[in-house]
Every structure is written in structure tokens, then in C-alpha cells.
Amino acid sequence: MNGAEVRVGIIGGGLMGRELAAALGRWPALIDHPVCPRLTAVCDIRPEALDWFRQIETVTQLTTDYHELLASDEIDVVYVAVRHDLHESIYADVIRAGKDLLAEKPFGIDGAAAESILDAAAAHPEVFVRCSSEMPYFPGAQLAYQTIASGALGRIVSVRSAFLHSSDLDVHKPINWKRQVATCGAAGVMNDLGLHAWHVPLRLGWVPSTVYADLENIVTERPGPDGTPVACDTWDNAVLHCRVDSAGSSFPMTVETKRIAPGEKNTWLLEVVGMDGGVRFSTKNPKRVELFAKIAIPGGGTEQSWQQIDAGSQSAWPTVTGGIFEFGFSDAILQMWACFLAERAGALGDRFATANPHEAAMTHRLAAAAAEAHVEGRAVAVASPAAANS
Ligand SMILES: NC(=O)c1ccc[n+]([C@@H]2O[C@H](COP(=O)([O-])OP(=O)(O)OC[C@H]3O[C@@H](n4cnc5c(N)ncnc54)[C@H](O)[C@@H]3O)[C@@H](O)[C@H]2O)c1
Numbered sequence: 409m410n411g412a413e414v415r416v417g418i419i420g421g422g423l424m425g426r427e428l429a430a431a432l433g434r435w436p437a438l439i440d441h442p443v444c445p446r447l448t449a450v451c452d453i454r455p456e457a458l459d460w461f462r463q464i465e466t467v468t469q470l471t472t473d474y475h476e477l478l479a480s481d482e483i484d485v486v487y488v489a490v491r492h493d494l495h496e497s498i499y500a501d502v503i504r505a506g507k508d509l510l511a512e513k514p515f516g517i518d519g520a521a522a523e524s525i526l527d528a529a530a531a532h533p534e535v536f537v538r539c540s541s542e543m544p545y546f547p548g549a550q551l552a553y554q555t556i557a558s559g560a561l562g563r564i565v566s567v568r569s570a571f572l573h574s575s576d577l578d579v580h581k582p583i584n585w586k587r588q589v590a591t592c593g594a595a596g597v598m599n600d601l602g603l604h605a606w607h608v609p610l611r612l613g614w615v616p617s618t619v620y621a622d623l624e625n626i627v628t629e630r631p632g633p634d635g636t637p638v639a640c641d642t643w644d645n646a647v648l649h650c651r652v653d654s655a656g657s658s659f660p661m662t663v664e665t666k667r668i669a670p671g672e673k674n675t676w677l678l679e680v681v682g683m684d685g686g687v688r689f690s691t692k693n694p695k696r697v698e699l700f701a702k703i704a705i706p707g708g709g710t711e712q713s714w715q716q717i718d719a720g721s722q723s724a725w726p727t728v729t730g731g732i733f734e735f736g737f738s739d740a741i742l743q744m745w746a747c748f749l750a751e752r753a754g755a756l757g758d759r760f761a762t763a764n765p766h767e768a769a770m771t772h773r774l775a776a777a778a779a780e781a782h783v784e785g786r787a788v789a790v791a792s793p794a795a796a797n798s
Pocket residue numbers: 419420421422423424425451452453454457472474488489490491492494512513514540541542599600
């Protein structure tokens with residue numbers, strides 16, 4: 409690998425910390441990337457979580473105290489993947505230590521935490537901060553985004569964006585930090601999955617003017633560590649009906665995030681229909697992109713038609729993978745990191761950028777509007793960033 413070396417540290421060596429370490433091991437798959445990342449340090453408060461990282465030869469620091477990691481001169485970029493209630497303090501400490509940061513969503517447990525992280529970033533403009541959101545890097549999602557952004561769909565008629573899974577269909581599944589307000593946040597599933605569903609709409613400039621929401625807590629108790637039921641007090645499902653006023657037109661947009669969507673394992677989907685065309689993509693059929701058009705029928709006339717194409721393996725950054733091969737979750741993580749580190753190096757060009765801190769913070773304003781809308785049973789205006797800061 410020829411790119412400039414970037415030394416990466418991880419805080420939180422759980423599910424996502426290991427995913428990043430694995431992605432960095434596949435870095436040579438990227439063609440002509442300007443940066444060569446090297447994982448040098450990992451912190452987790454559980455010593456047993458650190459053991460997995462011993463197999464990675466470039467790691468020279470394993471610690472249970474993240475302050476030790478931040479004191480190291482051997483780290484340029486830090487990835488933090490910890491519980492939501494820890495985001496605010498750890499992200500701010502990373503920024504104050506002068507390390508660049510790829511934060512995990514939801515970028516703070518609530519809106520106040522997100523604003524406090526934004527303040528820390530504003531006080532350190534030399535620090536590069538972005539937030540993880542990898543699903544838009546599926547090639548089908550990239551094709552959908554480019555189709556929409558081109559304006560080819562004409563006046564937008566309707567939008568549906570969703571992230572759906574059913575990890576919580578099993579009512580006997582033990583409680584964990586992702587299912588409790590104190591550690592996940594009052595926004596519940598909107599904290600877990602919100603940025604996944606909002607990233608592309610926000611990037612298109614589709615900030616809703618109003619939100620109406622239906623929120624559901626379907627499973628209210630789960631077995632605790634000793635089997636005794638404990639409160640499972642977060643929202644499981646959230647359906648937000650939004651009104652978007654954009655580029656001289658106004659249209660409805662539905663944004664769904666669900667932990668209990670029977671039949672769905674981990675489905676990210678986007679469907680946008682306009683007067684001149686439509687596009688839809690779902691990771692349920694990860695190769696397939698559907699395009700709507702009015703087509704000429706042999707023999708005469710035109711008809712409405714949804715047509716299917718196969719998106720291959722190529723996403724934002726080119727890889728050595730054969731163009732016709734399939735793409736998956738771990739490829740999306742690699743692509744997100746390729747774009748994060750390329751943007752940091754000033755070499756992203758017009759490729760799709762990782763979610764920025766303001767996009768991440770916006771998801772908290774939307775969740776707050778949804779919570780109010782749910783309680784009051786009416787559509788609620790979304791706070792503008794200026795109002796939220798006042
Ligand atoms: N981008 C995605 O697709 C995606 C998927 C899952 C989770 N996430 C996000 O990633 C973050 C972490 O989720 P996860 O599933 O990896 O959680 P996890 O519970 O699997 O891992 C979290 C790790 O953090 C460690 N930890 C706790 N406190 C710590 C501290 N003070 N210092 C260092 N380590 C500490 C825990 O011991 C644990 O190993 C969350 O913000 C979550 O929303 C993102």
C-alpha cells in the first residue's frame with residue numbers, strides 16, 4: 409500500500425469496534441486510495457474484549473482507560489463505538505485531545521448531548537469529525553441517490569425511507585443497554601436506527617418542516633441478568649410522517665425505524681417517486697435497483713413500468729472486486745471508511761461523504777419533534793438549528 413499512513417485507535421471493542429478492525433484488514437481492496445490506515449490502539453473497559461484484538465499485529469496499545477489512548481502520540485484518528493450515554497463525554501474528550509473522530513450514531517444520547525459535542529467541535533475547528541452511517545454506500549443506494557440528486561425524477565410525489573429489523577421479536581431475549589432509556593436514550597429506536605434512515609434524505613436537503621409520529625413500545629419487559637423481568641422502556645418502532653418543502657415543491661415523506669418488523673432481518677430501504685420517474689432500493693435484495701419510467705411499447709403507445717437492474721460491486725471508492733460480484737455490510741463499512749479518510753485527506757472529490765456532525769445532530773431534532781407529535785397527536789414543527797442553539 410502506498411498511501412500516507414494514518415494511525416487509528418478504537419474506543420469500544422465490541423460489535424462495531426471489531427467490524428472496523430476487520431474492515432481495515434481489507435484496505436488493499438481499495439484502488440489508489442490516498443491513505444493507508446494502521447490500527448495501533450484499542451481501548452475497552454472489559455479486558456476480555458481486548459483479547460480479540462491481540463491477533464492484529466499493528467496494535468501496540470491495549471488499554472482499559474481511554475485517557476491513556478488519547479495521551480498517545482501514536483494515534484491520528486479515533487473511532488468511538490460505545491453506549492449512547494457515553495458519547496457526549498468521550499467524543500468531547502477525543503476532540504479536546506486533538507484527535508480526528510469518526511463518532512458512532514446517534515452522536516449523543518439526546519439533542520442536548522449532540523449540541524454539546526457540536527460545541528466541542530466548533531471550539532476545535534482543526535479536528536475533523538464525522539459520524540458513522542454506512543448503508544448509503546451499498547451500490548444500489550448510491551445509484552438511487554445519484555438518480556434522485558440528478559433531478560431526473562421531476563417533481564417529487566412521495567418518499568419512503570426505512571430501517572427495519574426484528575432482533576426484538578423474541579420476547580425472551582435478555583435486556584441490554586440498547587433497550588433502556590438510561591443508556592440508549594428516550595428516543596429509543598430513533599437513536600439506534602434514525603441516522604441510517606435520515607442520512608440520504610438530509611443529504612438531499614430534505615429537512616421536514618413538520619413531523620407527525622406514531623411511536624410504539626411493544627415489549628415492555630425483558631429478562632434481566634438473573635432472569636427477573638426488568639423494564640424495557642425504549643420505543644421499539646417509530647413511524648414519522650413528514651412534510652418536506654424543498655426546491656419550490658412540497659411532498660410527504662415517511663421515515664420508519666423499527667426493531668420489531670416481522671420478516672425483516674436488517675432492511676434499509678429508500679423509495680422516491682416523482683412525476684417523471686422513480687427509484688427504489690432495499691438491502692433485502694441487495695443487488696436490485698428498480699427504476700420507474702414511462703416506456704414505449706413495441707407496436708405503439710406508452711405504459712408505466714418499474715424496471716429492474718442489478719447493481720454490481722462498485723460503490724463510492726473503486727475496488728479490485730470484480731464488477732459483477734455481490735456487495736455486503738462489511739463492504740459498506742470499508743467504503744464509509746474509505747470516504748471518511750479520503751475526505752480527511754482532502755481527496756474525496758465528488759464522492760458521497762460520511763454523515764457530518766450537523767446531519768447527525770439534526771436526527772435528534774427530528775426525534776424530539778416526533779416525541780412531541782406522538783404525545784400531542786398532531787404534526788409538530790421541526791426546530792431549526794438556530795432555534796435549537798438559542
Ligand atoms: N453503524 C452501525 O451500523 C452500527 C451498528 C451497531 C451499533 N452501532 C453504534 O455503535 C455504538 C456501539 O454499539 P455496539 O453494538 O458496538 O455496542 P457493544 O455493546 O457491542 O460494544 C460497546 C463496547 O464498549 C465498551 N465500553 C463501555 N464503556 C467503555 C469505556 N468507558 N471505554 C471503553 N470501552 C467501553 C463495552 O465494554 C463494549 O465492549 C453505539 O453508538 C451504536 O448505536 C452502529
